[in-house]
Amino acid sequence: MKINDLLTIKEIKKLGKDKSDENIKILLKYFNQEISIELKREIVSSIGRQINNDMIYSFLRENAFKNHPMEVVYQMYRTCLYKEKIDERFKKLGVEIKDFYKNENIYKMYKYYQYKQLRIKRNVNKEKINRPTILIGDTEKTLTNLPEESIQMIFTSPPYYNAREYSDYHSYNEYLLKIKNVFKACSRVLEDGRFMIVNISPVITKRPGREFESIRYPIHYDYHKILEEAGFYFIDEIIWIKPEPSVPNRIGGYMQTRKPLSYKPNCITESLMVYRKNCDFLLDKNINDYGDDYDKFEEDEIDTTNCWYISPRSDKNHPAVFPEELCRRVLKYYSYEKDVIMDPFAGSGTLGKVAKEMGRIPVMCEINEKYIDLIKNEEKNYYDYISE
Numbered sequence: 001m002k003i004n005d006l007l008t009i010k011e012i013k014k015l016g017k018d019k020s021d022e023n024i025k026i027l028l029k030y031f032n033q034e035i036s037i038e039l040k041r042e043i044v045s046s047i048g049r050q051i052n053n054d055m056i057y058s059f060l061r062e063n064a065f066k067n068h069p070m071e072v073v074y075q076m077y078r079t080c081l082y083k084e085k086i087d088e089r090f091k092k093l094g095v096e097i098k099d100f101y102k103n104e105n106i107y108k109m110y111k112y113y114q115y116k117q118l119r120i121k122r123n124v125n126k127e128k129i130n131r132p133t134i135l136i137g138d139t140e141k142t143l144t145n146l147p148e149e150s151i152q153m154i155f156t157s158p159p160y161y162n163a164r165e166y167s168d169y170h171s172y173n174e175y176l177l178k179i180k181n182v183f184k185a186c187s188r189v190l191e192d193g194r195f196m197i198v199n200i201s202p203v204i205t206k207r208p209g210r211e212f213e214s215i216r217y218p219i220h221y222d223y224h225k226i227l228e229e230a231g232f233y234f235i236d237e238i239i240w241i242k243p244e245p246s247v248p249n250r251i252g253g254y255m256q257t258r259k260p261l262s263y264k265p266n267c268i269t270e271s272l273m274v275y276r277k278n279c280d281f282l283l284d285k286n287i288n289d290y291g292d293d294y295d296k297f298e299e300d301e302i303d304t305t306n307c308w309y310i311s312p313r314s315d316k317n318h319p320a321v322f323p324e325e326l327c328r329r330v331l332k333y334y335s336y337e338k339d340v341i342m343d344p345f346a347g348s349g350t351l352g353k354v355a356k357e358m359g360r361i362p363v364m365c366e367i368n369e370k371y372i373d374l375i376k377n378e379e380k381n382y383y384d385y386i387s388e
């Protein structure tokens with residue numbers, strides 16, 4: 001019978017708990033057998049729990065660079081982190097492992113460990129925003145008026161390149177650069193570890209003549225990169241699904257001819273890209289700031305999947321408004337009452353309206369005077385104004 005059939009996680013854990021050189025030797029013997037990654041990882045963990053640091057160190061030194069699966073390497077690195085306080089050799093080995101693998105998980109473990117060990121204090125004396133506010137002008141500039149980490153959630157739908165009358169960028173690259181700069185400004189004002197949700201979908205721009213092809217831009221693919229560069233990391237993609245009759249008809253041609261290659265399905269989805277601002281602590285820390293006294297929306301239905309079925313809304317004054325229901329769900333799942341929430345491309349200010357109804361403090365940013373007037377008329381005396 002192979003050792004793999006006999007050995008269990010429970011047994012390995014027991015060998016780690018009882019401290020003896022004899023147990024380390026047994027664990028080492030097991031480690032060198034052909035066993036599953038899961039068992040190997042558990043063995044490294046149990047070896048790390050032992051007290052003979054010479055034996056532990058020589059095991060790690062011998063194995064850390066030997067092409068073991070990364071899950072096993074992570075466990076070795078973890079042992080180095082937890083042993084470095086008591087033995088300088090583990091600290092040096094940890095640095096070597098970090099430099100050798102250049103692996104994002106190892107970097108994250110390192111930063112998280114530093115944060116815990118050094119008991120780095122989160123900035124709790126942050127300047128607060130207490131009033132609903134409209135920032136008038138280019139968001140990249142107006143956001144310099146806000147204190148760092150003064151916003152608890154961002155939800156926005158940026159211009160879809162040149163798909164609407166309110167934007168006219170010289171090129172797609174210029175557009176992406178502008179959006180990236182606004183996202184960077186957003187990252188500065190968003191509290192560490194909080195969420196930025198971006199609603200976007202592919203667009204097509206008008207073709208310059210019948211003899212030319214139009215270009216279709218998969219904007220959300222490019223957004224992932226610029227969100228990362230702006231200081232966020234990916235959490236989820238929520239798919240907003242609309243009723244088919246509400247979207248432009250693209251399938252008509254194919255329906256008539258049935259010619260392969262001419263297939264163009266009706267696009268009934270948009271993306272909600274859910275990202276979290278980089279930080280070195282777990283989400284629990286953000287959640288624990290609120291204690292237990294918060295609105296649990298007990299009566300509400302909960303969206304248990306990442307597909308949300310919501311009808312779009314049209315508005316005679318703005319060509320691309322959020323449905324209020326979309327804002328409501330985002331606010332419910334990604335913010336608490338009294339949080340300051342922001343839309344850096346506010347348009348007609350739908351998010352602000354729903355945020356007010358849900359007891360949040362809105363900060364709306366908009367460049368176009370026409371749309372600012374819309375918000376002003378709708379919400380008389382509610383907002384304070386700051387201009388560029």
Ligand SMILES: C[S@@+](CC[C@H](N)C(=O)[O-])C[C@H]1O[C@@H](n2cnc3c(N)ncnc32)[C@H](O)[C@@H]1O
Nearest residue numbers: 138139321322345346347348349350366367368
């Ligand atoms: C897709 S619309 C947002 C609509 C909004 N979600 C609503 O419900 O009304 C994007 C908005 O961003 C604004 N905008 C574009 N570039 C901007 C910039 N640099 N700073 C501030 N606002 C900008 C446009 O004027 C437009 O109203």
